[in-house]
Amino acid sequence: LLLEANIYLTIEKYDSAALNFNSLVVNNDVFEKESLTARAYMGLARLYLKTEDYDESIKNGVSALEIAEANNFSKEEFEANEILGQAYEKREKYNLSLVHNRNLLKLKDSIFTIEKIKAEAKTADRIQFEFMSEEIKRQDTKIEELNESRNRSEITAILTSAFLTIISLLAVSLFRNNQIKLKTNDLLQTKNRELQTARDAAVQAMEAKTNFLSTVSHELRTPLYAVTGLAHLLLEENPSDDQKEHLKSLKFSGDYLLNFINDILQINKIDADKLEALNMEFNLKKVLADVISSLHQSAKENKTKLILEYDEEIPKHLMSDPLKLSQIFMNLVGNAIKFTKNGEVIVIAKLLKKVEEEVTIYFEVKDNGIGISTEQQQNIFDSFEQGSIQINREYGGTGLGLTIVKSLLGLFDSKIQLKSTLGQGSSFFFELDLKSKDSLVDDIAFEITQIDYDLNGLHVLVVEDNKINQVITKKMLDKRGVSCEIAGNGNTAVEMANASQYDGILMDIHMPGISGVEATIEIRKFDSDTPIIALTAISLDDSLESFYAAGCNDVVTKPFKPEVFYQKIGENILEHKLKKSVS
Template identity: 70%
Template sequence: MRIKFRYTRNVKFLLMVVIMSTFHFISAQDIKPPVKDIDAYFSEARKFKNQNKIDLAIKAMAKAANLAEENEDIKTIIDSYHEISLLNLKLEREDNALFYYERAEIYLREITYPHGNATHQYIEALNYFRNGKPYQALDLLEEARSLSNDRHLLNLISLLEANISLKIEKYRVASKNFNSLVVNSDIHEKAYLTTKAYLGLTKLNIALDSLDSAAKNGTNALNLARDNDFHQEILEANELLGKTFEKLGQFDSALVYNRNLLQIKDSLIAIEKINAQVKTADQLRGELMESTIKKQDVEIKELNESSSRSEITAILTSAFLTIISLLAVSLYRNNQIKLKTNDLLHTKNRELQTARDAAVQSMEAKTNFLSTVSHELRTPLYAVTGLTHLLLEENPSKKQEEHLKALKFSGDYLLNFINDILQINKIDADKLEPLNVKFSLKKVLTEVINSLQQSAKANKTVINLDYDPDIPSHLLSDPLKLSQIFINLVGNALKFTKKGEVTVITKLQEQHEDEVTIYFEVKDTGIGIAPEKQENIFDSFEQGSIQINREYGGTGLGLTIVKSLLGLFDSKIKLKSELGKGSSFFFELTLKTTEGSEIDDMNFQMHERDYDLTGLHILIVEDNKINQVITKKMLLKKEVTCDIASNGTDAIEMVRNNTYDAVLMDIHMPGISGEEATIEIRKFNTTLPIIALTAISLDDSLESFYAAGVNDVVTKPFKPEVFYQKIGQNVFSPKINNPAS
């Protein structure tokens, strides 16, 4: 709505200033209605809106606005105008919607009202979506979400985001939002939002060809709509159910819903009702403008009467009116100039929007391509690494063992390369955000160094930790991303250092109340970096030279990842290096302290322990046949029995009807995803360990997996020892993580 709404704003500005202080809604009758609480009018309007009685809803909001003005309650006046604007949008009366939207904006300029600004952005986003600009709409919704914590508005934002995601085929985002709204606890429109969510899920299921789920959700929507007299939603549910049952081949059922639909659409009462609603909306706007003109006539008459009492007053009044007239003419001329300027600005704005849309679509295409490629490569890699592991355990001959180890090395190298590309792409696509949890910095660094000791021994290099004891032991930040930074820096130093030393240095720079600034440095005695290469060393695929790349290997992405991850913490990495003498990478981080609190570290480093898995019975949920065979064989090696479900729907029924010690859940499957299947299972089983066994793609979020009720995540392809450890940990030492219950 930004382009369209801004266009007419200056034209109406003078009128708005004059009528701001004199606006009163005029009721259709001279009899004053009994005074109600403003909240009661809002509730009444919501009820009428959801029942598609838009004329009655607008009248209720007009009374609310009138009462708010009498009470000089500016925030409620703004809320009233916003609601009337939304009601007019529902009637497709964009001119009326614009009129009230602009009146609200005038008041918003005068006061600080985050919720009002958030609603303003929401209305603008809705209009962008209606006018075929989904990506701009999503940007505005994020802005609106950051301005208000009002649960009702956040629910409306989630609903609009879900519908936009459905439109642009981001089905996972749409599914998550619709499912969260099915169980909403909104204090104003719980039933209405649930109905809308069921309708959204019906459309989503139809798009995914999950017709049984579509029929179920559509029926739920229709029942709720009928129970609450939601006329528009009854019509939409009948239309969707008719389409669903036609696709299912159940033509008798489809005929029933299609007849219902025709009956509603052909109703003369319905047509007359729509006409009446539009007439009411236009009438109220006309009455508002007529009321303003009448009030101005009264004021002019009073001025004329007062002029006869005093010649001085008449002269002053005449002078005042003359000045006002001159100002009005001046404002009019200036406004004409501004309109011409605005035309040019709007033209440029449209060009910029077009260019931005193209850039967004291009970035989206690149992101989706890399996400798909990385995910698709992980699936066959799982087969390669899994089969290699199984063959190595079957006592191969020495010659075969040599070839298998070479194959395993190549698979591990390719996996690291894919992981690096995915990490860079996630950062570029703003898919990563730093967490803020309690952790021990010394523990992070110690575990990183311990994990790289094998590489150090291979190069006959010593890793030292120079840790400042003055650094507080309890800090708040993201230990996972910090460990990634140091794994890349120390790993990079080890790669180029033979028979030397790598030192990790930490120093407390300053401490102020609950904030500390810490200096970090990773230095080595390796080959060093030439001065002309240092400027580009943090760019992707840069390793100093082609000769170095061939001699030492690697992807050249480690330092790029470090630079990007530090950017999430608003920090920059710096470099000092001299050829033949080594290199030093250093940076500073500002972290919060939690001195005196009990440490609650994230378990980012697994504590190894041998678990006896003999006799366990596990469900494997996996749609890929090769992966099914490999996972099953790996479990049989540990004398674990298992069943296999090829999709999420089967998995839900098998868990309901059988007893398992754990579930290995693939996330990406046709039909119901592993995340959705987990949510359904958690509705009737809250204790069963569920481990996501998946090739993570760009759009995946570990937080969303855990929010769905997953206990742990193992990324495919994986090391067998990690696989067995995760199963043992979650079966024998479970940590229940089940918000879905």
């Protein structure tokens, strides 16, 4: 965020820079909170100095200076005095400008004195070394002159002749090489220009495709939220059997379309280098068990057994990105189930080696389904590729699953491999290098059950600009006894949050006017306690880190599953209310 803010400031995108700096002013970083806050105030001071808002520049400069002096941040203290000196001078407060310029001079003098002493010592050492070197050279020269004086004239004649011969040959060679070099350079420059033009055209085409797909997938989420939300609500209103069948088909189609959009967005993020692996502590066995549990129904419909073969020697506490590992196995296992009927899918996790905290684990997902021919294996990991048109028509799907797996494993410096025989099944396998945390002790149960929260009596603020989404969200809350008030934009949300007390706030991110992130930053200035859950149709440019940095407690992506929606409200809003009432 700080790097983005400084870049925005450099290219004069002051609104974006101010948004990032303000996000960092109220940061919760464990290790560098004061440093980030000081730098954020400093950035705001520079920004307002550039935009000639000198009072705001002085206010932020003073805040930065106070933090820098309290924490002995010498660099920030130097910069703060420099900015304040300039700002006070612009405001014609010359006495205050003089104070900060004197402080600046003291800091420069202290630095200069230290550097001067170092320079003098270094110069003295250099002079002494040069004197000794010159003396040694003089002595060597005298010795050589004495040894060579007897036959100097003879050697001089021979050397002169050889020297002239060599010079002549060199001159001819250099002339020829220079002619060849000039021709080669002309050819290379022409080719470079052609390659540069082709590369620029390819980059522009890729960016246009990425932006188009990102925009389309993001825009589709709003009507899709209405489709899936209304289907869910209608299914809960005791429809007739005929209606229930149609509604289930509608919900299935909505879920299918959502998965397709998510796959496209995932590929776009990978292509645009917007994705990177996190590093956090997790339990691998629980991740694999959760994946198998979530796909159990799909396996049951295909009459396929799901089997987990887990090596208990694998450390219980590992460091990596559990979410992306879940995505990898969801795609691999889901793919295996789709192409396996009346068979079995086996998920294998085996410890290969462990050296101190360095762990290498072998993973394999194998099935006895339809298999993949040798020809199809060559391009099975390409986007939108499913082997053949017949397979696509019979089994469905986007053909992006294996592409996503390959790209995600690339983030871990790993590579997916495939063995398959047509008609006998397939095996996808890879290895991962992880870190273990042997010092951690299990103090909680392995299985964490989902809690069916009683949300009755909660009162929340829903911030949503889309009228249909307002109706759907309100009805979903009414179903669980949650009362709500609606704010149609970010400015209204800030005013209502300031005027009334709510158990929690459900904040849409993408709104006209001020965004949900900006509204959250404003609310956190006067209310740091009320839980805020971001509701967003995440696009290519969205960053979950920016939501949390602004002050959100959790994020739910739209269109969301009702059970996830209620679970997040229970975890963040209800539990916060219960803890608050106990204390």
